[in-house]
Each structure stands twice: as structure tokens, then as C-alpha cells.
Amino acid sequence: MSVHKQEIKKVTTHTLHEMKQKGEKIAMLTAYDYSMARLLDSAGIDVLLVGDSASNVMAGHETTLPITLDQMIYHASSVIRAVERALVVVDLPFGSYQGNSGEALRSAIRIMKESGAHAVKLEGGAEVKESIARILTAGVPVMGHLGLTPQSIYKFGTYTVRAKEEAEATKLIEDAQLLEEAGCFAIVLEKIPANLAAKVASEVSIPVIGIGAGLDVDGQVLVMQDMLGITQDFKPRFLRRYADLQQIITDAVSNYVNDVKSKDFPNEQEQY
Ligand code: KIV
Numbered sequence: 383m384s385v386h387k388q389e390i391k392k393v394t395t396h397t398l399h400e401m402k403q404k405g406e407k408i409a410m411l412t413a414y415d416y417s418m419a420r421l422l423d424s425a426g427i428d429v430l431l432v433g434d435s436a437s438n439v440m441a442g443h444e445t446t447l448p449i450t451l452d453q454m455i456y457h458a459s460s461v462i463r464a465v466e467r468a469l470v471v472v473d474l475p476f477g478s479y480q481g482n483s484g485e486a487l488r489s490a491i492r493i494m495k496e497s498g499a500h501a502v503k504l505e506g507g508a509e510v511k512e513s514i515a516r517i518l519t520a521g522v523p524v525m526g527h528l529g530l531t532p533q534s535i536y537k538f539g540t541y542t543v544r545a546k547e548e549a550e551a552t553k554l555i556e557d558a559q560l561l562e563e564a565g566c567f568a569i570v571l572e573k574i575p576a577n578l579a580a581k582v583a584s585e586v587s588i589p590v591i592g593i594g595a596g597l598d599v600d601g602q603v604l605v606m607q608d609m610l611g612i613t614q615d616f617k618p619r620f621l622r623r624y625a626d627l628q629q630i631i632t633d634a635v636s637n638y639v640n641d642v643k644s645k646d647f648p649n650e651q652e653q654y
Pocket of ligand 1: 412436572593605
């Protein structure tokens with residue numbers, strides 16, 4: 383008797399496009415390591431983003447700026463080894479694509495070749511148009527990112543809602559159209575008014591994934607540590623916490639410490 387492994391239908395950029403057409407929402411989360419990526423993938427997540435937010439939540443930096451291309455490749459290859467179904471998108475880190483389009487292409491190729499990822503994401507609109515075009519020439523799918531773009535935090539000065547003023551909203555709509563024309567397969571919109579995000583999602587044919595961008599977009603993304611309640615100090619209005627892992631982990635570890643100190647662990651069944 384032969385045992386057939388059940389075929390898993392992988393999520394592709396094409397799948398996401400079909401989901402938008404059918405009105406089926408796309409669920410995306412960040413992941414940075416093998417163990418968590420395995421859990422998220424088997425729980426049915428559509429897209430895993432190896433975000434440069436690893437700089438904050440994995441490495442403890444204030445901003446996303448310090449993380450390097452080598453570090454992103456390390457996180458991405460750990461995630462890729464875990465994933466059977468989800469589409470894995472990797473952020474091009476700050477400084478790896480803004481210089482010129484040749485550098486952007488080299489960075490994207492390193493991510494794809496060394497990690498086995500499926501696509502890259504980069505921040506910005508018109509300013510990065512040439513880099514997007516050049517990356518696409520190598521057959522690497524590109525996801526855009528507009529609105530609050532954390533790699534430009536020192537230009538913005540704060541992490542407050544973007545594009546509330548008309549001029550910035552108009553530029554955002556133009557940038558979204560430009561990203562679609564340039565060939566991006568999807569766009570992340572971060573922390574912008576819900577009605578503006580809805581307008582963008584209805585005007586472009588590629589999927590628009592929101593974070594703090596309301597309901598009327600094609601999907602949602604959150605940082606995994608935030609939605610699982612591992613980070614507790616970060617409390618933006620858009621964040622819904624689905625677990626309080628900080629409490630669960632703290633309780634488990636303090637029980638373990640007590641059991642070790644009171645010589646309750648290990649017991650006879652837990653030894654050889
Ligand atoms: O790096 C990241 O986690 C991101 C998401 C916030 C979209 O870019």
C-alpha cells in the first residue's frame with residue numbers, strides 16, 4: 383500500500399489576485415523564525431511577511447533602520463524552511479535599494495537566491511519606480527508599501543496617521559496607481575484614513591493589504607508579536623490582540639522557576 387502525502391495548494395501572487403477578484407480577504411502576518419512560521423502556516427495564514435520590523439521585535443532596535451540585508455536573509459531562510467502553503471514576502475531593508483536600481487536588483491536577487499523567498503517588499507512610490515522596474519526584470523515579484531513607511535521615520539518625525547491632508551492623499555493615490563502600472567503584485571497601506579484606503583483599493587486592480595487602514599481593503603496584516611500580546615507597550619488603535627502571550631509565558635516561566643527551586647521538577651517519571 384502506498385501512502386500519498388496530501389497535496390498542499392500553495393498561495394501564489396496569482397492566488398492573491400484571484401482572491402481580490404472574488405472578494406475573499408487576504409490574511410497576512412509577519413514571521414521571522416522557523417518555529418513560529420510553522421505554526422502560522424499550519425493555522426492557515428495566506429501570506430507571511432518577513433518584515434524589517436524584525437529590527438524592533440526580534441533585535442530590540444528603536445527603528446527598522448539598523449537591520450541589514452544579511453540579517454533579513456537569515457530570518458527569511460528560517461521562515462522559508464517552515465512554510466508549506468503561505469506566500470513568503472521579504473522586506474528589502476533600509477539602504478539596500480534606495481541608492482540605485484542596480485543595487486536594488488542585487489539586493490532582491492540575494493534575498494531570492496539565499497533564502498528561497500517568493501517575493502520582496504519595498505517602501506515608497508515614485509521615488510523607487512526605477513528600482514521596482516529593475517527588480518521585475520529579473521522575474522522577482524514586488525509588493526509596494528505606502529502611507530506610513532517606517533524606513534522614513536526621521537523624515538516624518540512621528541508614527542502618526544499619514545495622508546490626512548489632501549496633498550498627501552492625492553500623492554498616495556498617484557503612487558498606488560504608479561505601483562500598479564510598474565508591475566507590483568500588491569500594495570501594503572499603513573496607517574492612513576479608512577476612506578482613503580478604500581478609495582485606493584477600489585481604484586487599483588492589485589490587492590491592497592491594510593495595517594491601520596480600515597476594513598474596505600483586500601486584506602489585513604499585523605505584526606505577529608503585537609497581535610499575540612508578546613509586545614505590550616505598543617497600543618495603536620488599529621491593533622487587535624488575539625492572545626495575551628506575555629501573561630501566559632510569564633506564568634509558565636515563573637511556575638518553572640518555582641518547580642526547579644522547590645525540587646518539584648523533575649519528578650521520577652521525568653528522569654532516566
Ligand atoms: O516590517 C513590517 O512588519 C511591515 C508591516 C508593518 C507591514 O512592513
